[in-house]
Amino acid sequence: MSIDIALLERAARAEITRPVLRFYRWDGPSLSLGAHQRLDEQVAARCAELGVQVVKRPTGGAAVLHGKDLTYSVVAPHGTMGVLEAYREVAGGLIAGLALLGIEARIGTRHEGPGVLHAPQLGARAACFAVTLGADLQVGGAKICGSAQLRRRGWFLQHGSIPIGDDRAFTNRILDHPDPIGATCLEHLRPGTSEEELCVCLRRGFESRWGEAEEVSVESLLVGLSIPA
Amino acid sequence: MSTVPQDLRYTREHEWARLEDDGRVTIGVTDFAQEQLGDVVFLDLPEVDSDVEGGEPLGEVESTKSVSDLYAPVTGKVVEINVECKENPAALNQDPYGEGWLMVLDPSDPAEFDGLLSPEEYAQFLEEEAGEGEEG
Numbered sequence: 001m002s003i004d005i006a007l008l009e010r011a012a013r014a015e016i017t018r019p020v021l022r023f024y025r026w027d028g029p030s031l032s033l034g035a036h037q038r039l040d041e042q043v044a045a046r047c048a049e050l051g052v053q054v055v056k057r058p059t060g061g062a063a064v065l066h067g068k069d070l071t072y073s074v075v076a077p078h079g080t081m082g083v084l085e086a087y088r089e090v091a092g093g094l095i096a097g098l099a100l101l102g103i104e105a106r107i108g109t110r111h112e113g114p115g116v117l118h119a120p121q122l123g124a125r126a127a128c129f130a131v132t133l134g135a136d137l138q139v140g141g142a143k144i145c146g147s148a149q150l151r152r153r154g155w156f157l158q159h160g161s162i163p164i165g166d167d168r169a170f171t172n173r174i175l176d177h178p179d180p181i182g183a184t185c186l187e188h189l190r191p192g193t194s195e196e197e198l199c200v201c202l203r204r205g206f207e208s209r210w211g212e213a214e215e216v217s218v219e220s221l222l223v224g225l226s227i228p229a
Numbered sequence: 230m231s232t233v234p235q236d237l238r239y240t241r242e243h244e245w246a247r248l249e250d251d252g253r254v255t256i257g258v259t260d261f262a263q264e265q266l267g268d269v270v271f272l273d274l275p276e277v278d279s280d281v282e283g284g285e286p287l288g289e290v291e292s293t294k295s296v297s298d299l300y301a302p303v304t305g306k307v308v309e310i311n312v313e314c315k316e317n318p319a320a321l322n323q324d325p326y327g328e329g330w331l332m333v334l335d336p337s338d339p340a341e342f343d344g345l346l347s348p349e350e351y352a353q354f355l356e357e358e359a360g361e362g363e364e365g
Binding site for chain 1: 242264265266271294296297298
């Protein structure tokens with residue numbers, strides 16, 4: 001995620017001038033918290049006990065367990081697009097990509113599960129996939145993609161998680177959620193879907209909306225920068 | 230259509246600034262900005278007595294689906310924070326130019342305020358951005 005921020009900062013300084021789409025995975029189970037979400041002591045203790053790394057996202061929203069998911073990130077100019085409009089712009093690419101896998105996703109209707117976000121504490125145990133807001137993606141009413149955004153000097157970073165394997169029970173255990181989280185995953189929707197297949201389809205989905213992509217190395221976009229681990 | 234009060238100055242990052250009788254500057258975010266952000270749920274504001282630099286980030290606004298930087302319109306020291314708005318961030322959406330004020334700065338260079346956008350310039354800036362958005 002430090003690479004996501006570095007890309008956004010380069011864009012904000014006009015050192016990157018075209019949108020960037022990136023896919024990545026995580027080294028083992030990791031819990032990412034929203035930018036202003038507090039780390040509950042008991043959650044921290046369970047993460048330490050279970051070998052789950054905890055990181056803070058630069059973007060908002062609630063906790064996401066990574067490890068069995070694919071993470072995407074987009075850095076793009078927002079122009080006069082508001083937050084939801086920018087989400088819908090990215091959703092177009094994601095929906096088109098999932099459609100290539102035969103998965104019919106749509107922008108979700110609002111559903112608030114346990115751990116609803118509220119100011120100022122921002123729900124210390126709030127789980128991203130327990131809540132669907134009007135910019136997340138659902139399949140058959142279950143959340144398939146949760147995303148979060150950071151806006152800086154005319155550009156936005158949006159990254160999100162698409163669960164491939166089912167990690168809901170583990171999420172519940174870490175965050176001590178009493179109820180099943182209303183989310184789904186690729187393993188349920190299209191068993192046997194590989195991460196590579198998902199990446200290829202998502203890329204094609206974005207290209208169908210935003211034009212042909214040029215594949216470049218992350219290093220080439222971040223020349224001269226030292227990225228913290 | 231976003232409102233642009235005539236008694237304020239503005240930045241291209243969509244902050245507003247009001248010069249008070251005592252020379253201090255009250256700041257907030259504009260109606261256009263709160264419309265773009267959506268429902269604000271959290272404000273990350275600097276501590277009182279913090280030094281801030283004009284044009285640089287001094288805090289963050291989190292709405293239900295986004296985090297956005299807040300930028301200092303002028304260089305100076307933070308002398309007051311709107312604690313009520315920090316505890317009830319919805320005020321920023323409901324009354325961005327009134328109850329939604331964010332903080333008061335003691336500017337180090339009074340002339341810097343005069344360099345901010347006038348209401349007409351800010352309104353034109355919004356129109357230009359909208360025009361670029363339609364062309365893009």
